[in-house]
Amino acid sequence: MTDIAIRATATASVPRDYTIPGAQELLPKVISASLDGSAAATAYIPTLQILEPGGHVMFSAPAQTSYPAGASVDVNWFPGLGVGGTSASSVAVVGTRIEMHASQSINNATNTNLTYDTVAFDTAGMANLGADNRKLTVQVSGLYMVCIERAWQVNATNRRLVGLTQNSLYGSGGSLFADDARLAITGGGQTTNGLATIQQAVVGDFFASGANQDSGVALTSGGGSSEYFSAILLGTL
Amino acid sequence: MAQKVVVGMPQDLDLPDGWTFRITALDTTGAVVSGVKVSNLDIIADAPLGNVDTLAYGPFMLVLGPDA
Numbered sequence: 588m589t590d591i592a593i594r595a596t597a598t599a600s601v602p603r604d605y606t607i608p609g610a611q612e613l614l615p616k617v618i619s620a621s622l623d624g625s626a627a628a629t630a631y632i633p634t635l636q637i638l639e640p641g642g643h644v645m646f647s648a649p650a651q652t653s654y655p656a657g658a659s660v661d662v663n664w665f666p667g668l669g670v671g672g673t674s675a676s677s678v679a680v681v682g683t684r685i686e687m688h689a690s691q692s693i694n695n696a697t698n699t700n701l702t703y704d705t706v707a708f709d710t711a712g713m714a715n716l717g718a719d720n721r722k723l724t725v726q727v728s729g730l731y732m733v734c735i736e737r738a739w740q741v742n743a744t745n746r747r748l749v750g751l752t753q754n755s756l757y758g759s760g761g762s763l764f765a766d767d768a769r770l771a772i773t774g775g776g777q778t779t780n781g782l783a784t785i786q787q788a789v790v791g792d793f794f795a796s797g798a799n800q801d802s803g804v805a806l807t808s809g810g811g812s813s814e815y816f817s818a819i820l821l822g823t824l
Numbered sequence: 825m826a827q828k829v830v831v832g833m834p835q836d837l838d839l840p841d842g843w844t845f846r847i848t849a850l851d852t853t854g855a856v857v858s859g860v861k862v863s864n865l866d867i868i869a870d871a872p873l874g875n876v877d878t879l880a881y882g883p884f885m886l887v888l889g890p891d892a
Binding site (some may be wrong): 590591592593594595596597598599600601602603604605606607608609610611612613614615616617618619620621622623624626627628629630631632633634635636637638639640642644646648649650651653654656658659660661662663664665666667706708709712714715716717727 | 826827828829830831832833834835836837838839840841842843844845846847848849850851852853854855856857858859860861862863864865866867868869870871872873875876878879880881883884885886887
């Protein structure tokens with residue numbers, strides 16, 4: 588089978604799309620592009636995305652690092668190197684960590700969806716806080732190390748619970764696949780929940796997090812960098 | 825001089841019509857960074873259904889290999 592090259596040499600602003608035309612099929616071998624960041628508004632991550640016919644992004648292959656405004660890069664995407672790219676001196680980490688730097692109020696005895704306002708890193712393309720600040724959406728099928736930590740407003744009464752859901756939301760009745768429940772610390776100090784687990788997911792799945800507390804009053808959680816939710820790809824199956 | 829970057833993508837991709845390859849530049853929130861320009865976009869692929877002339881449209885041209 589002869590290789591073909593589909594080429595666009597002209598310069599255009601990102602994003603630049605090529606949609607496979609009717610009655611055709613492509614098995615890509617390599618995709619390359621030159622990105623000129625001389626007029627970039629901010630630092631940027633060169634990214635290849637693959638969209639299904641409805642326009643939804645089904646996969647993202649971001650570069651391993653971001654490049655400052657002003658920098659230009661020539662990028663080659665090859666299959667089988669490991670998502671996110673590799674180099675001779677490093678192993679690409681495919682994963683996402685989001686944090687809640689503002690405080691979130693959680694009512695007494697109410698299953699509550701936890702929200703986030705900051706992306707610490709996202710080499711897996713899982714976070715889109717503007718669209719949904721509760722979810723990490725899986726772009727690569729495989730096994731994930733999913734972690735969460737939440738600290739609570741000081742209060743010594745009864746229990747605190749934090750947990751993880753997959754393809755459901757705790758506040759809407761979703762079931763937790765992992766959780767950490769503990770009695771509040773007495774004698775002062777914040778109670779903190781945290782857990783790490785391994786979970787299998789396929790493209791399109793999402794992870795979310797939830798909390799519940801029964802102190803008798805509304806409590807706040809969040810407001811620091813220790814309030815985070817992360818998912819790191821361990822490997823494909 | 826532009827930096828050279830190599831990035832992985834899934835193996836054994838086999839995409840029918842309607843699927844889209846998108847080259848973009850994102851910030852850490854997933855938003856598109858304005859002002860970034862792309863050029864010299866190349867997709868090297870097998871086209872098992874033949875009739876490769878249909879793959880060239882709009883700003884995209886087709887460059888056949890030496891054995892074509």
